[in-house]
Each structure stands twice: as structure tokens, then as C-alpha cells.
Amino acid sequence: MAVMRHNRIDEGEYDELYRRTLGVDAQPVIYPISANAKFNSVMATSMKDTLKKKLFKFLVDEARAEDYLIKTKSAEFMTNDDIPAKAFFMQPYVQTTLMINEAISLSMVLSGGNIKLVEPDTGRKDRIVTAMMGNYYASLEDAVLLKQTDNTSDEESILAVSIVM
Numbered sequence: 001m002a003v004m005r006h007n008r009i010d011e012g013e014y015d016e017l018y019r020r021t022l023g024v025d026a027q028p029v030i031y032p033i034s035a036n037a038k039f040n041s042v043m044a045t046s047m048k049d050t051l052k053k054k055l056f057k058f059l060v061d062e063a064r065a066e067d068y069l070i071k072t073k074s075a076e077f078m079t080n081d082d083i084p085a086k087a088f089f090m091q092p093y094v095q096t097t098l099m100i101n102e103a104i105s106l107s108m109v110l111s112g113g114n115i116k117l118v119e120p121d122t123g124r125k126d127r128i129v130t131a132m133m134g135n136y137y138a139s140l141e142d143a144v145l146l147k148q149t150d151n152t153s154d155e156e157s158i159l160a161v162s163i164v165m
Helices: 011-019 037-052 062-071 073-079 083-105 126-147 154-160
Strands: 028-030 107-111 114-118
Touching: 037 114, 037 126, 062 083, 083 126
Parallel strands: none
Antiparallel strands: 107 114
16 A cells, blocks of 8 residues: 545655555555644544534444344354454444444643544544544545535535444
């Protein structure tokens, strides 16, 4: 995998990161983020706004997913003792629940004019921060798409966007 080009990535930073690519003919799929307190605050605020506007759609919790998978003929494995298959199909739902629980346990603290997300002593915030970074990248791409002229209004364009994780 290699670093992708984007107008928000400084050329010098891009060149430095590209030189670190070890694979031959690596696909440019990595979007680098150099975070600081202000950037983290922007990501947190953006994520909060996205959630308020209901532009994010999360997977259902694992109990509902398991019930659904048991009821469908395509999930006959759910009634068998094939533990690895069950784990494989349930993993996305479990991770979604863990991410939501992480987000619920966070506190927002104002620090130096920026919002800081603070996890409990035994907590983590890896999953929700990853979702926030994905939301940030999607907002950059949305900005590019919204600049393209077409016959739809800004409101129609914004309402048409939704993120599924």
C-alpha cells in the first residue's frame, strides 16, 4: 500500500511518505493524517455534526444480527457448531457495538479552546477515532463532489450522502 495524492497533503510530506513504501507497484490507498489538538477537535466536532444530521448508519447490534442470520436460509451455519464461521460473520456487528460503547464512555473536555476526547482509565478510543478519521476523509471527498455543478440543490446533495460503517 502506498500514500495517495490529495490536495490537502503537502507535496514534501507526500514525497517523504511515498519513499517509505516498500511494495513494488503498491496501490495508493493510504491517506495520511498528522493529528494535533486542533485537528482532533475538528474531527470530533465534525463527527458530532454528522451524527446529529443522521448521515452515519451503523450496523445493528450483534444480538439482532444473530437473530436475523439464524432466520435466513443463507445462514445455516448459525445453527451448527461451526464456531469459526459464526465468529467470521458476527465480527463486524461485535466491532460496531464495541465502537459505540467506546464512544459512549468518552468525555468531551475543553482544553485550550479545543475539544479533547478523554477515555476512562481502563478505556480505549481506537475504534471511534478511526470512524472519526473516516468521517473526516469522507467530508473532504464530499466537498469535492459538492463543488461539481449539477442541477441538484445543496440541501438535496447533503441529504443524499450517508456513511455506512
